[in-house]
Amino acid sequence: MEKALNEQIAMEGNASNKYLAMSCWCDGMGLEGSATFFAQHAEEERMHMLKLVNYIQDVDGKAIIPAFVAPQSDYTDINEVVQTAYESEQKVTKSIYKLVDLALKENDHQTHNFLQWYVSEQLEEEVLMRKIIDKIKLIGEGARSLYYIDQELSNQAATEETGEEA
Numbered sequence: 001m002e003k004a005l006n007e008q009i010a011m012e013g014n015a016s017n018k019y020l021a022m023s024c025w026c027d028g029m030g031l032e033g034s035a036t037f038f039a040q041h042a043e044e045e046r047m048h049m050l051k052l053v054n055y056i057q058d059v060d061g062k063a064i065i066p067a068f069v070a071p072q073s074d075y076t077d078i079n080e081v082v083q084t085a086y087e088s089e090q091k092v093t094k095s096i097y098k099l100v101d102l103a104l105k106e107n108d109h110q111t112h113n114f115l116q117w118y119v120s121e122q123l124e125e126e127v128l129m130r131k132i133i134d135k136i137k138l139i140g141e142g143a144r145s146l147y148y149i150d151q152e153l154s155n156q157a158a159t160e161e162t163g164e165e166a
């Protein structure tokens, strides 16, 4: 179980870096709202990573802090960024489910309980990314669409800042 949890530390840390790289790409494109949104998510993923580190240490295990894996730094457009984020969240969800399965198999009730927070969090994150993809489809393509998409992500970032429901 400890080895699997350590692998999850790497996954959350890499997700954090991936979002940070997305934030930088958005910033470079003048998409300030989107840059803020992804920077916030980079912080969230770091928090997910730290939560795992602390848990492993709390149960007298040894948390392993992994090396960075270079994230993708260039994208074709904002659609690709959001789609990549969504697919990344789906992968994380699968990984969390595998951890839950393992905890059940090993009768590790403590870890099973700990992981429930991640199960709920993953649902929220997948719903959020899907909503953004749907909004982008609604906004459509065209000269002004980028402005509105960026506005949408900016609103989303502000909502998360205040902790309100999206």
Ligand code: FEO
Binding pocket: 012, 015, 044, 045, 048, 089, 092, 125
């Ligand atoms: Fe921590 Fe979004 O996975």
